Amino acid sequence: MKLQPPQAEFARRLGHDFTDASLLEEALTHASHSGPVRRDNQRLEFLGDRVLGLVIAEALLADDPDAREGDLAPRFNALVRKEACAEIAEAIDLGSALIMGRSERATGGRRKQALLADAMEAVIAAVYLDAGFAAAQDLVLRLWAPRIRVAEATARDPKTALQEWAQARGLTPPDYVEEGRRGPDHAPQFTISAVLSTGERATATANSKRAAQQAAAGALLERLEGHA
Known part of the structure; x- marks a missing residue:
């Protein structure tokens, strides 16, 4: 399938060339615009949350081999929480590519943190399903790298x-x-x-x-x- 211009432009910003573009379309579709032939992004959000968690957990373990679970847990939680996902989504202007109903658009849906966070997780899942774990891992580490560095720095001093x-x-x-x-x-x-x-x-x-x-x-x- 061919993506519409806002979604195609977002794919370029994301830096991933989708083999199956329908996965990205699904990841960007809010429930207000779903229907019998168009699925919303809730299932992908569920998967993306788990992929994100695994990537971040591996990154924290690799960066600090001597850290205890009690040290790692707060860093992990700060990196995967909904607010962090929404801020990453804002940084790459995910909101402009969201597919949603007229009423949701009218109430500022493209700027709502909850919608942006859910879509960000769904996009991670779309990349994972399209190209495998390594591609999803590369995406997460690229987008989350500054935050991971901060988590490590703040954990020390x-x-x-x-x-x-x-x-x-x-x-x-x-x-x-x-x-x-x-x-x-x-x-x-x-x-x-x-x-x-x-x-x-x-x-x-x-x-x-x-x-x-x-x-x-x-x-x-x-x-x-x-x-x-």
Whole structure:
């Protein structure tokens, strides 16, 4: 089959030449536009979620052979969560290629995070079914590479990683602002924001100032790299 221009252009941005273009069409079809002869992307989303998880898990194990499961799990969850998938989809303008009903388009469906995340997972499955695991793995690693690097850096020392990020862009080191403290003296909770000179900031709460600073730095760095 021949893809329509928006889907064909998306395939070029994706960097995969589909042997079976109907797989990509299905991956990009929202339930609002499905019918007897057009399947929506829910089944592919189910498969793509598993393929994504396997690729990311293998990548994290390979990058940090000594890490324990407790260290790997939060990195894994940050990389495969729906918000991350939606941000990747936005970066490659997946929304412009979505096939959906008129009412869904009218309510901003092309920008909805849930729809973008589901379609991103479905696209991964489409590549997997079209060309095998190696092709899907290459796609995921290419699109997720900056986030994987951030996950590894923040796991070691988020404050140092954020400072290096800022300095590499000619910015001053981040400030850490204590926003509040609550709880009894024997179990305090500190809320601290990591703030860049550009105004970008992220806030976290922990049972020590250092832990709150590290968590805030990690959250800010992940957000910055996710939109780079």
